Amino acid sequence: MRKRLVLKEDGSGKFWEIELVGTRQTICYGRIGTLGAVKTTNFIDSEYAQKNADRLVRSKLRKGYVEAEAGEEELQQQARAREKRIKDEKIRMVAEGNIELVAKSLMEGAGYEYALERNAKTVLLRVKVREHRFVELSLPHRSFLQRVGEVLPTIERVEQLLEECQLPFLLGNRDGCPPWGEVRRGISYIELLTVKLLKAPGMLRLGMALPAIMKGTGHEYSVDLFTRYSMWLHAYKAESDVYPATLHVAMLHRKVLHLLLDYGHLSDYRKHIVPTIELIAQAMEVASLDFKLLSTRSSEYGTVVWEKG
Structure with missing residues (x-):
């Protein structure tokens, strides 16, 4: 599961993205135009992890966030940058374990x-x-x-x-x-x-x-x-x-x-x-x-x- 949401306000905006793979939840968020911050959480149960992800998405939608349009070039660039950062974070976690x-x-x-x-x-x-x-x-x-x-x-x-x-x-x-x-x-x-x-x-x-x-x-x-x-x-x-x-x-x-x-x-x-x-x-x-x-x-x-x- 992966969701990308944006909130545009006063000529600028924020992005919020969640990715769920099994029991590992990765959230990336920040101002549009920046790489943003990354937070990774591991859950014991995949069903609970899915419910938690759905709850977070609903919460963001209530605050005015909307799903990002796939054709937005800026968001595409941000997505690629975030994916690289998430990948680097995963590599770091693997390295620490070895x-x-x-x-x-x-x-x-x-x-x-x-x-x-x-x-x-x-x-x-x-x-x-x-x-x-x-x-x-x-x-x-x-x-x-x-x-x-x-x-x-x-x-x-x-x-x-x-x-x-x-x-x-x-x-x-x-x-x-x-x-x-x-x-x-x-x-x-x-x-x-x-x-x-x-x-x-x-x-x-x-x-x-x-x-x-x-x-x-x-x-x-x-x-x-x-x-x-x-x-x-x-x-x-x-x-x-x-x-x-x-x-x-x-x-x-x-x-x-x-x-x-x-x-x-x-x-x-x-x-x-x-x-x-x-x-x-x-x-x-x-x-x-x-x-x-x-x-x-x-x-x-x-x-x-x-x-x-």
Whole structure:
């Protein structure tokens, strides 16, 4: 069933169209000359759906709407435009229903372990690229199929970045970071007395060196210096058993780069800090999709179930 009604008033007019296929009802309405809005409703029973459609048509006729004349060129153009929009809406609904299947097929072909999480409007696709590293991509439901082809090129760019960078890093949010410009030492006075012969000199040197290295780069930054491992919520802190120091750098798209450092190799990696920041910034600019690089060590992701690709 399909009905097209129009209401002409003051030199302009409105259109209202209903299409019923089985239990799916699609209504398109708006000003003549526009594409209008589309609303789709699914009913449980086809008989009830038909009665509801008939009731809506009668209601519009009582308000002065009349059936459109088949020969009106403008209405024909509007009908074609609406049909395309309805078709696109149907394609979108089918795509949303097959996101899991598309992701599985993509990951199986590439051989990656992955996890998929659907939120109200977005899909979070997490892909393991190292034993303790995974890429997180956020894709809107509506454009998932259109942009899924950009997933593997983005992951490949991150893999290349991991090979090129001289320093270990994570790329995530600012959650848990100190205020910009601050050097935060995660150590109590008692701990300082306990570890001063082992780590305190390295902490002091690094705490003084990093602000000097970052001066003049134009990047906002802060520093965390730890002495012991804890299962922190934030991914970068979950690496503190291996890398007790973290340099946080503000990047594009509200992302924060976490460079993971230790206290014994300052002379080795001092020259690599700024080039690494620049290399990652360039990769973020050219990547097809915004991405995060996070740690599987974090308790935040401890319950993630990884699927075999």
